[in-house]
Amino acid sequence: MSTAEDGRRPKRIALYVVLVAMAAFYLTPILTGLMTSITSPESYTGQSPYLPPLEPLLPGTGSFSLQPWTTALGELGRGLANSFILVIPATVFSGLFGSMAAFGLTNVDWRGQVGIYATLIAGIFIPYQAVLVPLTQFWYNVVPLQSLFAPLTVLPFVHEYHWKLVALIVTHTAYGIPICTLLFRAHYKKLSDEMIEAARLDGASVATIYRRIVLPLSIPMFAVVFIYQFTQIWNDLLFALTIIQFGDAAVVTQELVGIGVSQSGTNFPLRMAAALLAALPTLVVYVLFGDKFAEGVTA
Amino acid sequence: MRELIARVRDRWSDSDVRTDGGEAASTRSLLDRDSVRSAPFWLPAVLLVGLFVYGAVLWNFVLSLTDFTGIGEPDYSSLDLENYFVAFADPVDGFLSMFGLGGEVQGGTPAWSSLTVDPVWNSLGNTIVLMVVFAAACLVLGLLLAILVDREIRFENTFRTIYLLPMSLSFVVTAKFWLYMYNPQTGLINIALGVVGIGPIGIVQNPDLKLGAVAFALIWQFSGYAMIVYLAALRGIPSSHFEAARVDGASTIKMYWRVIIPQLRTATVSALVVITVFALKAFDFLFSMYGGYQPGPSADILATRMVREAYANQNWAYGSTIAVILFVMALCIVGPYIYSQYKRGDL
DSSP states (O other): OOHHHHHHHHEEEEEEEEHHHHHHHHHHHHHHHHHTBBBOTOOOOOOSSSSOTTTTTTTTSSSEEEEEEEHHHHHHHHHHHHHOOOHHHHHHHHHHHHHHHHHHHHSSSSHHHHHHHHHHHHHGGGGGGHHHHHHHIIIISOOOOHOOOOOOHHHGGGOOHHHHHHHHHHHHHHHHHEEEEEEEEHTTTOHHHHHHHHHHHOOHHHHHHIIIIIIHHHHHHHHHHHHHHHHHHHHHOHHHHIISSSSTOOHHOOOOOTTTTTEEEEEHHHHHHHHHHHHHHHHHHHHHHHHHHHHHOOO | OOOHHHHHHHHHTTOOOOSOOOOOHHHHHHHHHHHHHHHHHHHHHHHOOOOOOIIHHHHHHHHHHHHOOSSOOOOOOSOSSSHHHHOOOOOHHHHHHTOOSOOOOOOBBBBOOOBBBOSSHHHHHHHHHHHHHHHHHHHHHHHHHHHHHTTTTTHHHHHHHHHHHGGOOOHHHHHHHHHHHHHHTTOOOHHHHTTTTTOOOOTTTTTHHHHHHHHHHHHHHHHHHHHHHHHHHHHHHHHHHHHHHTTTTTTHHHIIIIIIIGGGHHHHHHHHHHHHHHTTTTHHHHHHHHHHHHOOOOOHHHHHHHHIIIIOOOOHHHHHHHHHHHHHHHHHHHHHHHHHHHHHTTO
């Protein structure tokens, strides 16, 4: 071993110590929550919430129980179902519209498209607050969506309160289009002009070019966009709070706010189990497709 | 190559001279324009965004000029700027109060209320403090992490995944985790403080610590984002720049300070824009942390104030007014950014 390497060695060790310490910083709140969530509420003392509940092996840590998770599932069940009813169509529609808009504004070349595109993507940064009151007015007083929706309740699995989820799906679709368009445009700029031009000379219409050439080449981008939109819409509280407001259509983030608090104090195991349960779908997506998520957020 | 693409573009563009000519050509070519033929693709998106985003923003501005409160329909017959005068009432003392100076700030009594309505100075001040502290800390921490991760480490993917993990969580969820961390009896922060002989402190309810506690939790959630942006930028710097600085005998710190960090300007600006806009949106976090619309005056930001005025107090018009202020703030941050992107041809 050379002296140069000897000199570098303590530095490398210090580097890894810092990296591991930072990893601990990011993971501790989540792991502490996980350990607490699998403690039976009766035996929970909170003396060392970061340790696994291994009584009687580790005294004072409480005993292992999945009861907080089953209680949380009972309390959040409907909210989780509503969130899925909301998130899946809103993700698919915003992705699809975003892809189509990006194609129409990138691969077909015409004057004025940059202006439209700039206006479209500025929408990414508009705070939700700027549209809340009009949206509440729109969905409750202008569009009689509730009565329009009523005949659909004869269908199986459709309930009257689902109209609020429809309103929320449309809202999230509209608000998701700007970021989806941005993500797809970055991808479509890289597509080869020659290939599209060749198809065009063969007499292919704009629609055919999109369906046959662009769409199949966008599949990796759809994965990025869907993962990003799924996370965003699942995690949102504000639109749900102001458009659904309350009642049977409440989504999981709304239900989570008030969980685990009662007259007798805070039930931390239940609250942590509920928080993790509400986060589970996005956590699973993140763990499975972390790279695609990173690609989405940095675009 | 570039010429070829330009020629291809030309053939695609509106100015394309069609060979069919004749009388019918003018109407035909109008329908045949690429802007029209591609309309089925971009028009649905433009209509949806136009109606639900920009239409709603305009409508919100009109609402801010009304006296709309309580239940019922807004009355658009008399529009005035009264709400803005209430929002920015007592400008001198109000402005100074954002920096902890000046005298007592007086509210105003608008036509739609029999009570005194507070101006926005307090929540505006908190918003700016939160934005600056949160953005600066995220960028610094993100940059340091990116530099560490960029040093050819092992398990790079694992570290990156862990650092970005909190960003995949909902504000509502992270607020629950941090409420638990800050808890005076069983919270890890207080347990740690107890080891060094401080505490326990009720961090979340303490007016002096509240905003710091919120900022800290938000830094935890979003610094990973800054790291990812910086890491991508660092990877884009040719390794010859690193080597040239090495050969010159510059120390590592000097090399980063003099050679590398100046090249990260674009990354810093784009991360900064995104992160400040996140701070404007921190409503979800505060709502979840404080279990409702009342975070208390020392943690009240414009985002919470707006929703509280509109949805808890039903002062819809005043809520819309605060929303316009938020919108203008976002515009001031984003407008120049998008314009500079456009100028550089990056759009």
